[in-house]
Amino acid sequence: MPVLALRATGDTPLSIDAIQAWWQARTRWEQIAIAVWTAFLLFVCVRSFVKPTAKTVYPIYSACGYFWCTSQDLYAPDRPEWAQGGYRYSPTFAVMCVPFAAFPDNIGGVLWRLICTGALLGSLFWLARSVASKPLSADHFAWLVLLSLPLSLQSVNNGQANILIAATLVGTIAAVREERWNLASVLIAIGFACKVYPLALGLLLIVVNPRTLGWRVPLAVAASVVAPFLTQSPDYVVDQYAKWLGVLRTDDRSEIDLDQSYRDLWLLIRLYDIPIQRTLYVAIQLVSALALAILVWQRQRNGWAEKPLLISTLALASVWMMFLGPTTESCSFILMAPSFALSIVETLRDGVSKPRGWMLAISVAFFTIAIGMADFKWLINIHAVGAHAWACVFYIGYLLTESQPAALAAEQQLPLAA
Numbered sequence: 001m002p003v004l005a006l007r008a009t010g011d012t013p014l015s016i017d018a019i020q021a022w023w024q025a026r027t028r029w030e031q032i033a034i035a036v037w038t039a040f041l042l043f044v045c046v047r048s049f050v051k052p053t054a055k056t057v058y059p060i061y062s063a064c065g066y067f068w069c070t071s072q073d074l075y076a077p078d079r080p081e082w083a084q085g086g087y088r089y090s091p092t093f094a095v096m097c098v099p100f101a102a103f104p105d106n107i108g109g110v111l112w113r114l115i116c117t118g119a120l121l122g123s124l125f126w127l128a129r130s131v132a133s134k135p136l137s138a139d140h141f142a143w144l145v146l147l148s149l150p151l152s153l154q155s156v157n158n159g160q161a162n163i164l165i166a167a168t169l170v171g172t173i174a175a176v177r178e179e180r181w182n183l184a185s186v187l188i189a190i191g192f193a194c195k196v197y198p199l200a201l202g203l204l205l206i207v208v209n210p211r212t213l214g215w216r217v218p219l220a221v222a223a224s225v226v227a228p229f230l231t232q233s234p235d236y237v238v239d240q241y242a243k244w245l246g247v248l249r250t251d252d253r254s255e256i257d258l259d260q261s262y263r264d265l266w267l268l269i270r271l272y273d274i275p276i277q278r279t280l281y282v283a284i285q286l287v288s289a290l291a292l293a294i295l296v297w298q299r300q301r302n303g304w305a306e307k308p309l310l311i312s313t314l315a316l317a318s319v320w321m322m323f324l325g326p327t328t329e330s331c332s333f334i335l336m337a338p339s340f341a342l343s344i345v346e347t348l349r350d351g352v353s354k355p356r357g358w359m360l361a362i363s364v365a366f367f368t369i370a371i372g373m374a375d376f377k378w379l380i381n382i383h384a385v386g387a388h389a390w391a392c393v394f395y396i397g398y399l400l401t402e403s404q405p406a407a408l409a410a411e412q413q414l415p416l417a418a
Contacts, residue, residue, distance in 0.1 A: 030142045041113070062109075064087055065094060067079070075240070075244060078243070089193075089244075091237060119167035120338075128141050133308045155332075172205070184205070188201065197327070200320060207300075254266060254278055265284075267389050292317070296309070315339035315343065319336060330388065333388060340367075359395070363391045369387050
């Protein structure tokens, strides 16, 4: 990575002089981005090493890797009582966790966070290099990395799988841009294995590239479902799939306390007593997904260039997952972080119409309030008033009002700083 990675020279690649020369060659914004992310990761990794079971979900994953190897139940109520509960992921994800089960939780938790965060930052670089409508300068890429942090804080801190999912979504878009169809399909399948709904992006990309992805994505997803059978006895795998589906059917948070409910449109419906039944809401989710597919298809038919079309597709898919998807927690918003950060960077760099600028600014304000006030429940229970959901409302407005001329801006070759 030419922006944020150390490129050593000479016979002593990690000498003090080489490191100092590399650091001095970075722009001020690059230095800030490196310092902020490094300090944050250092704090999180030290904390998770010293207290591996505090404020983290990682032990859920490592335990599942162990349970898979020992043919024990992954899901409640049959899950061993000594293990941290709350596992709602697929059996395939448990297989993915097996390598981490070989380490103590303090070491495994650090490795998990570093690997997933590295994947996310790497995918951001790949996105900036290959897909951004106007390739980002070194400073603009540093802005992108910095602006991705606020919505990523919670997931990185508690070791959520959302970090990996965000990386797969961004990487999928970059892979499609470079016509690496097999890789794009595999990345979608990995996201699907973690949480089913990232398949939404894959379905939208099938609309854009039906011949190349129309069979690859379903095949990759099917392979991810079958993969666990290669690692365990069929009876055990079938039993775990049945129990997983049972967990998904019974995991209903539609009527729990507002501050514990999902941060989506349903929260706003309950908050303002809008007379919409749950069955109608499910219909709204499905119709909105269909409308999104039609919008992406229409934009392609109207001649949108590939880069802006892919960027808008990623943004629309990620905001749909948050606002109208099946499970939206506060930490889930890392899935929106790359698109949201890129929207801010491109707006600051290129400018937009005043109405769109205000919509994005209001969305930023709501997200800032949601993040900043999360630990001040004694003052205001910010999650119960729908701050995240309102941020999505205004960001959706920003995305839907994007015009073709803005999307077809000239692609200037502004390479990232060496």
